[in-house]
Amino acid sequence: AQTVTQSQPEMSVQEAETVTLSCTYDTSESDYYLFWYKQPPSRQMILVIRQEAYKQQNATENRFSVNFQKAAKSFSLKISDSQLGDAAMYFCAYRSVIQGAQKLVFGQGTRLTINP
Amino acid sequence: SAVISQKPSRDICQRGTSLTIQCQVDSQVTMMFWYRQQPGQSLTLIATANQGSEATYESGFVIDKFPISRPNLTFSTLTVSNMSPEDSSIYLCSVSGQWGSSGNTIYFGEGSWLTVV
Numbered sequence: 039a040q041t042v043t044q045s046q047p048e049m050s051v052q053e054a055e056t057v058t059l060s061c062t063y064d065t066s067e068s069d070y071y072l073f074w075y076k077q078p079p080s081r082q083m084i085l086v087i088r089q090e091a092y093k094q095q096n097a098t099e100n101r102f103s104v105n106f107q108k109a110a111k112s113f114s115l116k117i118s119d120s121q122l123g124d125a126a127m128y129f130c131a132y133r134s135v136i137q138g139a140q141k142l143v144f145g146q147g148t149r150l151t152i153n154p
Numbered sequence: 155s156a157v158i159s160q161k162p163s164r165d166i167c168q169r170g171t172s173l174t175i176q177c178q179v180d181s182q183v184t185m186m187f188w189y190r191q192q193p194g195q196s197l198t199l200i201a202t203a204n205q206g207s208e209a210t211y212e213s214g215f216v217i218d219k220f221p222i223s224r225p226n227l228t229f230s231t232l233t234v235s236n237m238s239p240e241d242s243s244i245y246l247c248s249v250s251g252q253w254g255s256s257g258n259t260i261y262f263g264e265g266s267w268l269t270v271v
Contacts, residue, residue: 071259073260075262085259141187142189142260144197
């Protein structure tokens, strides 16, 4: 079974600075998807960014980018120019492409605080 | 992405009672899932809601405790039965894929925050 590990329970960063959140995963599959979700105090899960394992190019979405290292099974999230609205819990998640096993497997989460 | 509406958004329930959570999507979707998030924890999949057939439950979750329905491609319900304080959690509906395709991204509703007293 796949597992996802986020080793940083909490992180903090100064507003306008850059922060990187770590995520590692374990799988024997060669094709899969990886995601970062954000959960603000409103508790809604918001998709931040998605990476397809077959793509070598790292995904980017405005101020958010990932460093996907497939061999190392590492998938970190970089947030540039941090804003107060980025404060939230961030969850890394894995999704198989195998029929019947397409659930999301989540890491434990990282609570990100933005200091003004 | 699909717009997902969950009701109720929040409720306080008496021990021993049951509550049904509704999930409505604004378009037909291939897959619907129900997750639980206990206080301070990550998300855990309860079951995959299958249209027109019994849901597929994850280990540790049973149909008698969490009956699920999915009568069509846009609607599902999750019932939390015979509630105890340990069932106090956020329950999230999620969907994937426009009908006819698997879709690679899962989107979430706003969640239903249940407190059992």
